[in-house]
Structure formats: structure tokens, C-alpha cells
Amino acid sequence: MSNNKPKYGGSTTAVKVLKDVDLTGKTILITGTTAGIGRETARSLALKGAHVVMANRNVNLSQELRDEIYKETSYRKIDIIQLDLNSLVSVKHASEEYLSKGWPLNVLIFNAGLNNAPNRATKDGYESTFGINHLGHFYLTYLLMDKLRESAPSRLVVVSSASHSHSGVC
Template structure:
């Protein structure tokens, strides 16, 4: 295989990345398209011919985005599925609705995320940031995995953050101790402003690498990424301190179009057909921002995987 060359920069947009790519016949399910880079991710893929299925809580906002996309491309294929990621029952219902349509699934883009949510626990008793950002999207992936394999070659794209490397977790701790930190119990006091969010984003990277090890041979590629610093609503519930963080980061922040570039690069670029299990930033995978000492720890990947699966088995057996 010829060596890849870097074609994009931190200022590249989703449109730059997708230029010349025709996604007709490809179907993408995307979580969290009502705000932030999810909007541009859905829009840009749809405008390049992909069938977009937006999985969101706010249906009215989803319908508005669908209308805006159709105004730009009248033959765009855009569908909407209701999902509430703080409810595993809703996640299961959303997956069942998708599967009932008979659609293929070539791209599963796990974009949704919360930080410092006002509601401190999910419907299923999980700490909200951990439950929404990791468990719910792990569950959605598991429910759709067979469809991804049937549709192969297919891709799972997981939006993480460079904050995965800022958890403050001591690498000398045992796997069990690290796992306990990464999976906070509802009601646990957050040690820092964005600690739970950082933990959940390390969970995203661990999940991605663990998933890659399990499914890559079946034709499903897995990518995890940092989209860059983007002015979104993720810090809206963190008070004045969150506003300060956003203000300080503004000079270095990306537009939504730039922020979505790495996501669509992972989802659609033909040069990544034989690449999987890598961490991307600025549409490239040199992994300079990856905290490999934690993220590449297969024992920790497996511990998180087993812990999550055990909780989901309990949920399934409860009949909820």
C-alpha cells in the first residue's frame, strides 16, 4: 500500500476534506447533530450524497436541520430517530427503530456528549457524564454491530477530546483503581471542573481501541478523534469557571466547519480504508496528543469493556 501523505491542516474544513468524494449509497447514523460539530458533520456528509440518520433528543431541532440541508440539496436523504442517551431503554428503542428500516450502516458516528449536566444521574442510575458519553454509546454500538458487519466495509467514528490526556490518573495505580476512577458512581463529588468529562473521553479512547481489537477483522474499522477546541455548549452548565475556559480558548478555537473536518475524514476518506484503531487530530493520526500509557493499556481497555458489558447485562435482564 502506498504511503499516505498529509493533505489537511488544522484550518481545513469538512468541505475541504470531502471535496471530490461521492457518498451516494452510503448510510451514516450520527448521534448529537443538533449542536456543535454534529451539525456540520451531518450537513457535509448529506451534501456529498450520504443517507444521514440523525439520532437526537430534540426532534424539532433535528427537523430544522433537515430542512436546512434539503434547502441546499433537494435530493438529500435525511432521516431522524429519537434517542435520549440518558435512558438505555431509549437507546435500545432507537437501535431497534433503525434496524426495522432495513437500511445498511456504513458509518456510525458517536458524536454526542455532555459535560456537567444539571441532572446528576441517568434514568438507569449512572453518573450522567459517564452514562451518556460512554455507556449509552457503547450500548448503541453493540446493538448495531451486526448491521455494521453485514454492511462491511464500515466504520465506527468516536469523538473524544484531548482532555482524555488530562484526567490526572496516576499511571502507577492498578487497573482496578484506574477503572474505579473512570466509572464514577452517581452522587460522587467531582474532583475538578471537568474531571468527569475528561474521564468519559478517556473511556471513549479505551472503548475505541478495545472495539478495534474485537471487530477489525470482520470489516469494521474504528477511529477515535480530538476535533479541536470548538466553541460549543458543552461547558454551559459549569458556571463562571466554564465561561473563563471558553474565553481563554477562543483565540485558538475552530469554527464548526473546521471542527467537523477530522470526523468526516475518519468517516469517509478513501485513504483510510485499511487504517483502524488509531487516534486522529487535525485529520491526521500521528497520535502526538494521545496519552498512550493509559489509552493503549489493553488490560484497562478490557476492564472497562467487561465492566460496561456487565452493567448492560444487568439492564437487559431487568426487562426494562
């Protein structure tokens, strides 16, 4: 029996994964798109026709990425919302801004994350890695859950890593 499933690995690009996918009409909110995996994910989704909403702490870097993507395509459906996962007030404001636009929410991608951070607290007093990587995203999900349901079929995607294996905890 042959297995015709595509094989992906560490060198597989987002563009390759999305090769035969048309995302026209889909709205995708992504946290943490100013660098690395999130940056390439936002770029690739936009190139495939998705309405991409980048939710980042640094609006200027978000605007730079949007300008770079616009050089690659005539498609102009990229929006920016300021979101600082270090503050639950910021998470609430970002969700309110998103909901005020009347957009559907087909996919919510949690890419933003903190790794190997010094022992600091969020603006709300939680340990920063836990607060940013988990509580901020959990609260955002809670605030946008009705929109996800309303936009069904919808998806929630959590980007993770194996960085925990370097912590000495496990």
C-alpha cells in the same frame, strides 16, 4: 521526499475534508447533530450524497436542521430517529427503529456527548457523563454490531475532545 498528504487543523471544515469524496449509497448514523461539530458533520455528509440518519434527543431541532440542508441541495435522503443517551431504554428503542428500516449501516458516528455537567444520574442510575458519553454509545454499538458487520466494510467513528484536560483529574 515530498509529503502530498493534505494538512488539516483547527480551522479545517468538514466540507474541505470531504472535497473529493462521493458518499452516494452510504448510510451514516450520527448521534448529536443538533449543534456544533455534529450539525456540520451531518450537513457535510448529506451534501456529499450520504443517506444521513440523525439520532438526537430533540426531534424538532433535527427537523430544523434537515430543512436547512434541504435548502442547500435537492438531495432528499435525511432521516431522523429519536435517541436519548440518558436512557438505555431509549437507546434500545432507537436501535430497534433503525433496524426495522432495513437500511445498511456503513458508518456509525458517535458525536453526542456531555461535558462539565452537574453531578446527576442517568435514568438508569449511572453518573450522567459516563452514562451518556460511554454506556449509551457502547450499548448502541452492541445493538447495531450485526448490522455494521453485514454492511462491511463499515466504520465506527468516535468524536472526542480535550475537555478532560480541564477536569483537574489528569
